[in-house]
Amino acid sequence: VFLRCSLFLSARDSIHTFMLEPQEKQSLQPLLIFLSFCSQYVLQYFSALCTKLSSTQCKAVHFCLNTGDEVVIVKTPAFAESVTEGDVRWEKAVGDSVTEDEVVCEIETDKTSVQVPAPAAGVIEELLVPDGGKVEGGTPLFKLRKGAAAKAAPSPSAKAPAETATAPPPPPAHPAVAPTAMPPVPPVPTQAAQVKMNRMRLRIAQRLKEAQNTCAMLTTFNEVDMSNIQEMRKTHKDAFLKEHNIKLGFMSAFVKAAAHALTDQPAVNAVIDDTTKEIVYRDYVDISVAVATPKGLVVPVIRNVEAMNFADIEKAINALGEKARKNELAVEDMDGGTFTISNGGVFGSLFGTPIINPPQSAILGMHGIFDRPVAINGNVEIRPMMYVALTYDHRLVDGREAVTFLRKIKAVVEDPRVLLLDM
Secondary structure (H helix, E strand, O other): HHHHHHHHHHHHHHHHHHOOOOOHHHHHHHHHHHHHHHHHHHHHHHHHHHHOHHHHHHHHHHHHHHOOOOOEEEEEEOOOOOOOOEEEEEOOOOEEEEEOOOOEOOOOOOOEEEEEEEHHHHOOOOOOOOOOEOOOOEEEEEEEOOOOOOOOOOHHHHHHHHHHHOOOOOOOOOOOOOOOOOOOOOOOOOOOOOOOOHHHHHHHHHHHHHHHHHHHHOEEEEEEHHHHHHHHHHHHHHHHHHHOOOOOHHHHHHHHHHHHHHHHHHOOOOOOOOOOOEEEEOOOEEEEEEEEOOOOEEOEEEHHHHHHHHHHHHHHHHHHHHHEEEEOOHHHHHHOOOEEEHHHHHOOOOOOOOOOOOOOEEEEEEEEEEEEEEEOEEEEEOOOOOOOOEEEOOOOHHHHHHHHHHHHHHHHOOOOOOHOOOO
16 A cells, blocks of 8 residues: 555656656646645545554555655755845756765855755756745755756757758759859947846945045055065975975065064054944954955965964965965854055065955055066176065054064065064
8 A cells, every 4th residue: 555655756756857848738737636645634534543553563654655766955054143134046957967075056155155956866857946045044045856867958969850852952052153243341349248246246346435534545665675485485495395295485574574563563453443433453363365366355364373384384384375266265264364565476466555454453465576687785786576565554563563564564574584583
């Protein structure tokens, strides 16, 4: 009896899986009603029977009845505390087959993108949110029929003979006509594509404008002779790679120099609390490193840099960069930060004025390394030089602190032995 009843469930679910034409669905409507009635009767009978059977027997009967494909509703994952909603961008459509853990959609939030994978292999049965729609944590996203297979599309080779057979005969050839003057070709009108800004870009624009409206930003400049740091890297890069399994770059020198300068000038590491009108001094150094991604600029944070060495910093930068390239940065990776470093030199920038990343009070801008003539002990020499810029909030940081801070970074990068002498 159970085996016969399970066939009703299987037949009903199978008919729903097929992609039928409207007239086909209408012709099958009586059968669907009959199968639904049978399945409801079976479930009611099963519920009554379970009260008389043991738990083991009940599970066995449920297994017999559950022969059809199971439909599950996938919901929006929980967001971090600072994120309340996001926009859905669908990677799959209704009827598409997916494997387990294959990405079905991405949810773009103010700070990052959250990927939503399929919990099991199956077919997308229904999308419950339109593309670009707003969702919150726990919002139903789509229905997935487990274990089903997508309807196979007809092969192009099967269509080819029919199209060939119905093709009209070619028109008869016309006698040659003497060429005439070609009419003037009208100019092609230019077109401008309009693309909606994603949430991350909107949030970046909002924060940058807030920084301009709130902070009294001022920028001071200096230049760094990269000769010593380049020579140190050239001498020790192979041994450094062998010992720490990570390449030695220039970024770790600037991050460590910034941590040293922030400890020496605590005002640059502080922040103004606009609510209480107080200055908050931090006894730790968390440095945000700006990373460019296709969706916008993100600033993952390297925490407690004051306690790190060059190898620790390089490993942290490499790990955060890998997560950014794979779009796996979480909100927790970007929260906090007491100071920011932006390296426009990787794109060949010569000079620039960075914008403060609120609520921080300063940002260091690195630029490209170029050979330039400089005066060394009364002689003109060609040295690899880099311009550096410090933009700071003049409401909190005075010019003396800002210039001293930037000169401290210059001194450490030009001669890293300063760190050993604690100067």
